[in-house]
Amino acid sequence: MADLHRSTKNRKGFYVKMKFFRTKNGKPENPFFVRYFKWILWFSLSFYFFAMFLNNHEPGTSSLKTTMINHSHCALSESVLREPKDVHGLLNDLKVYVYELPSKYNSDWLSNERCSNHLFASEVAIHRALLKNDVRTFDPSEADFFFVPVYVSCNFSTVNGFPAIGHSRALLSSAVELISSELPFWKRSNGSDHVFVASHDYGACFHAMEDRAIADGIPEFMKNSIILQTFGVKYRHTCQNAENIVIPPYISPKAVQSTLTKSPIDGRRDIFAFFRGKMEVHPKNVSGRFYSKRVRTEIHRKYGNDRRFYLKRHRFAGYQSEIVRSVFCLCPLGWAPWSPRLVESVALGCVPVIIADGIRLPFESTVSWSDISLTVREKDVAKLGGMLDYVAATNLSAIQRNLWDRKLQRALLFHDDVETGDATWEVLVALSTKLSRSHRRSRFPANE
Numbered sequence: 250m251a252d253l254h255r256s257t258k259n260r261k262g263f264y265v266k267m268k269f270f271r272t273k274n275g276k277p278e279n280p281f282f283v284r285y286f287k288w289i290l291w292f293s294l295s296f297y298f299f300a301m302f303l304n305n306h307e308p309g310t311s312s313l314k315t316t317m318i319n320h321s322h323c324a325l326s327e328s329v330l331r332e333p334k335d336v337h338g339l340l341n342d343l344k345v346y347v348y349e350l351p352s353k354y355n356s357d358w359l360s361n362e363r364c365s366n367h368l369f370a371s372e373v374a375i376h377r378a379l380l381k382n383d384v385r386t387f388d389p390s391e392a393d394f395f396f397v398p399v400y401v402s403c404n405f406s407t408v409n410g411f412p413a414i415g416h417s418r419a420l421l422s423s424a425v426e427l428i429s430s431e432l433p434f435w436k437r438s439n440g441s442d443h444v445f446v447a448s449h450d451y452g453a454c455f456h457a458m459e460d461r462a463i464a465d466g467i468p469e470f471m472k473n474s475i476i477l478q479t480f481g482v483k484y485r486h487t488c489q490n491a492e493n494i495v496i497p498p499y500i501s502p503k504a505v506q507s508t509l510t511k512s513p514i515d516g517r518r519d520i521f522a523f524f525r526g527k528m529e530v531h532p533k534n535v536s537g538r539f540y541s542k543r544v545r546t547e548i549h550r551k552y553g554n555d556r557r558f559y560l561k562r563h564r565f566a567g568y569q570s571e572i573v574r575s576v577f578c579l580c581p582l583g584w585a586p587w588s589p590r591l592v593e594s595v596a597l598g599c600v601p602v603i604i605a606d607g608i609r610l611p612f613e614s615t616v617s618w619s620d621i622s623l624t625v626r627e628k629d630v631a632k633l634g635g636m637l638d639y640v641a642a643t644n645l646s647a648i649q650r651n652l653w654d655r656k657l658q659r660a661l662l663f664h665d666d667v668e669t670g671d672a673t674w675e676v677l678v679a680l681s682t683k684l685s686r687s688h689r690r691s692r693f694p695a696n697e
């Protein structure tokens with residue numbers, strides 16, 4: 250949102266006007282406005298409450314204090330939408346065949362429990378959800394799409410605990426060799442109706458550093474396929490140079506629910522702006538690149554001593570309890586533009602402040618990101634404080650109200666069983682718009 254910058258300017262204008270407004274004998278001018286102000290306020294509030302009532306008939310969501318939100322309304326367990334009458338009609342009768350690969354490609358990795366819970370675990374979650382869902386077909390000849398379940402993020406480095414993804418290309422390539430030698434479907438379409446998950450920093454480029462990722466590119470054999478990836482930018486980029494769907498990073502719905510259950514009942518948010526994560530004071534020059542393009546360093550430098558900012562550089566397992574106490578949650582880029590903080594903020598009712606130029610966000614047709622988040626340009630990060638103050642004084646409550654729409658929270662979380670409107674469901678909806686790739690459908694008109 251380029252206008253944030255403009256708004257800070259407007260803000261000056263606003264203050265000037267206010268001063269002007271109050272000068273003469275200290276009495277405010279424009280008595281009409283002042284006299285009728287409480288009526289206007291009364292009317293707006295009544296209208297708002299009435300609208301809320303009609304909308305979801307949920308008492309209490311309209312807490313007046315902008316920084317207060319009643320969490321009990323978003324308990325995920327009670328949040329299953331009523332099934333639309335014709336779920337399959339909505340998905341255009343989509344059918345997905347899930348390859349059954351030897352366990353070394355997927356389930357073996359699950360012996361490490363972390364494998365199904367860390368931020369790249371959508372590869373596991375989507376697979377699990379598809380196995381149990383009605384779109385799954387056991388008959389590959391009637392499938393529109395073919396899901397290739399290979400878990401590449403589960404090889405955790407013993408040194409730093411991060412996933413080692415060096416083996417990804419080889420593992421995927423051997424899986425593709427296997428399916429193309431045993432069944433005819435890969436060769437039939439040259440992979441174009443096959444679906445992979447690449448939930449890494451730079452998607453199917455399988456490297457965390459952008460320059461290396463670009464140099465390596467997407468493996469040749471995956472270039473025709475559909476890639477479900479957390480990485481996405483609005484400009485041309487080698488690592489999204491294949492048909493793709495931007496998906497949210499994996500955040501465990503159970504963890505979110507447990508945080509919400511444990512959070513204070515009154516939903517008070519006593520932290521103004523929150524960030525916990527790597528923030529290097531002197532970022533290293535890694536072949537000409539600096540972590541977070543030095544944005545996080547700048548945040549630390551500028552706001553490290555600002556009491557409104559709660560900035561922490563060390564890991565803390567209970568950080569979700571801090572998000573649920575915060576009004577604004579900073580989501581600056583790391584090596585890649587996307588961040589799990591985006592999902593956690595939305596799920597825990599903290600307004601995400603996205604600082605990652607050009608980022609393409611997940612499920613943009615369902616989640617209206619501009620209504621629930623703020624975007625700050627990387628170069629404007631030093632003005633962050635003023636921008637957040639401005640929003641807190643103007644439209645914060647509107648953003649928080651939008652943010653508390655359960656539909657959005659559901660769309661960003663992967664459940665073990667597909668729930669209507671959850672993240673896997675959104676993937677299926679996105680796939681159902683790519684049915685021109687389906688062999689079954691393209692064959693149809695030619696049928697004698």
Ligand SMILES: *[C@@H]1O[C@H](CO)[C@@H](O)[C@H](O)[C@H]1NC(C)=O
Binds near residue numbers: 413416
């Ligand atoms: C896991 O990663 C390590 C380090 O990158 C690598 O040496 C090892 O071969 C990988 N394991 C498998 C099973 O691919």
Ligand SMILES: *[C@@H]1O[C@H](CO)[C@@H](O)[C@H](O)[C@H]1NC(C)=O
Binds near residue numbers: 439469470471472473
């Ligand atoms: C299949 O797709 C790959 C990757 O785009 C391409 O290099 C190859 O030429 C294609 N093969 C055929 C037979 O179309």
Ligand SMILES: *[C@@H]1O[C@H](CO)[C@@H](O)[C@H](O)[C@H]1NC(C)=O
Binds near residue numbers: 515
């Ligand atoms: C929050 O909502 C619950 C359930 O609707 C209600 O029982 C509770 O009193 C509410 N708390 C506040 C502080 O509004």
Ligand SMILES: *[C@@H]1O[C@H](CO)[C@@H](O)[C@H](O)[C@H]1NC(C)=O
Binds near residue numbers: 534535536537538
């Ligand atoms: C970072 O390192 C590269 C060489 O790897 C060098 O060309 C560049 O000038 C360095 N940049 C800074 C800001 O130090």
Ligand SMILES: *[C@@H]1O[C@H](CO)[C@@H](O)[C@H](O)[C@H]1NC(C)=O
Binds near residue numbers: 252619620640644647
């Ligand atoms: C809130 O205000 C900011 C700053 O003016 C603006 O960028 C943003 O789009 C507004 N958001 C909503 C939902 O009104």
